[in-house]
Amino acid sequence: MKPRSVLTIIALVFTLGGLSLIILAAFQLREVRAFVRTAAVADGRVVKLEFGRSPGFRGGYNTVFTFSDASGQKHKGHTSWSTRPGYKVGDKVVVLYQPKSPEAARIRSFRALWLFPTIFGCLGIAFSMVGAFVGMRRKTYT
Secondary structure (H helix, E strand, O other), X not given: OOHHHHHHHHHHHHHHHHHHHHHHHHHHHHHHHHHHHHOEEEEEEEXXXXXXXXXXXXXXXXXXXXXXXXXXXXXXXXXXXXXXOOOOOOOEEEEEEEOOEEEEEEEOOHHHHOHHHHHHHHHHHHHHHHHHHHHHHHHHOO
């Protein structure tokens, strides 16, 4: 295979992969913005840090929190798994929840809301830039 053909394939893979990540980030960003825009706000408290493991995963923490909705009913929620707990038991947190589905509550923090769209967006931009750079460089191999 000619060097130019290999560079073309590499450029396409990186560019398409990057664009896919950017699209994924845009969808996640749209979902988070809609959630935040329509969410009710409540004060909550961290009640437990669960440590768990699964095959191929060295383990992580799941922060369990409680909060009361606008009617005073108590609910329990949890964060996604993290290698380091971001909170301690007893910490006060601000909770965002949808009144129709309080079981899907999230702690109002960058990590809980914006981390994944940010990571996917940055990786998408980086991959697309590598693809564009390789695509431009392949012209020198004529």
